[in-house]
Amino acid sequence: MKSFLDSEQLDRPTLERLLDDADRFREVLERPIAKVPTLRGKTVATLFFEPSTRTRLSFERAAKALSADTMSFSPGTSSLSKGESLKDTVQTIAAMGADLLVVRHRSVGAPARVAAWTGLPVVNGGDGAHQHPTQGLLDALTIRRALGRVEGLRVAIVGDIAHSRVARSGVFTLATLGAQVVLVAPRTLLPVSVEGWPCEVTTDFDEVLETLDVVYLLRVQTERGGATVFPSVREYLRRYGMTRQRFARLGPDAVVLHPGPMNRGVEIEAAVADDPRALVLEQVTNGVAARMSVLYHLLGSPEHA
Template structure:
């Protein structure tokens, strides 16, 4: 396959072949991480800008490590210190970064569609590192790579996603990616957190957590965002754990080798018990490792596609 997209905005727009191509590119980059010198010169002389409007150490660090292992120069811009304070618009900020002759912008933004908007206005590559409730494509890609490694395939797998489906870009990207690759996706959430007409995306809504786990080959457990200032947070958390928490007892009724995933950071005792998080079914840390390989693949592919398209213009 020949990768031609200059941007990675979401999995909704990708074909099955494109998703598989990113995954196989990531697999080859994973080997680099096992070398004594974990670096390749693929993006030497290129500049990757991490433009983060929401705090996110994990995703920023993962992209920063990935870019540096490709030998790119990395510039971090966080909202707190940015010109945003001075009222510059997102597009103006993007145009300015482009004028620095940067090659890739990795953008995290609280508005759905922020990455798409940047990609429309800029010639340089845009990678969506999470936009509002819309998509978080590299998270879904690393989940898919992990599933493939653990279970040998994605097609035909039963994957359940548990948690706040309505407000989760991780859920949306996983649904797009998994259904395109032929997995059967089930979602499970408190009634208020199931988006209406979610079945139109090709997923099944489980009746309860036991129903979600029963046939599942894998369960992807989303992070719950209970309000900190909410004085009912603690009873709500207890209640959530009682009804949706992944526990050893619940796993006993599931398939023996069920793969348990979580995008992190994990709330132990809320989304799952510690014995599950640290137990044999959990692949949470392997997801983190795979995140580097997936992000190396994505940065490499989009930068290369743009170079090729520049050459064609000559």
């Protein structure tokens, strides 16, 4: 593994290895001194051409817990506003001595282009509505830690699939690990490519509710044009939201995930969001551990040496 660009690239043994090591990194994060010297002397640059706070912070925390140095970049304060091209920008940062780049960009495929231009290992921090592979990994980690396995579990991903890179990475990661994934969304919020995905599709949440081990609620992304197909927030909650009534119909061990930030009262009712079986904060901590595992594999592997 030279770069981590999309969730389809990984086979099951590689994914399981990343998850096994992420479990070890969770233990590191719980130590009194939550820091190990593994990547001392390496520099991780986070290049977020699209605004993001939590994902960038999560990568920085992961890099720092491994003792790597970090550099960060955000477009508002950069030469991009002076008209510099993406290629010149990333080559400039590579020339400063970065060992690995984390790239988020609104254009699909931008992280792969950056990898080709710089020759450096690149982690895709989210490209358009395409992929967000470390999110897929942290979600699989959260499910595996909560329920002991991923294989054979029924996982529903609910909401605006069409605009969601989280959904796409989730489907492929979880399916590779042996889960049965079912997408729950109105036809208008499904991508055209969905027929090729390794999952079932339904428009009726209530029909599958009682068969589920995991419910993954997507954020209604108003900034990407999602939910405009719904006349109101109330209508969305009624058909696709995790209400208290729906939560009560889930099995006793079923868990609820959400990538954050949550719109309470839209895709999830506040009372459900605060239930111990809603693993939202667990996902955040696991996100740091999963990203540590990815950085460790990319910067510590012999092919990079």
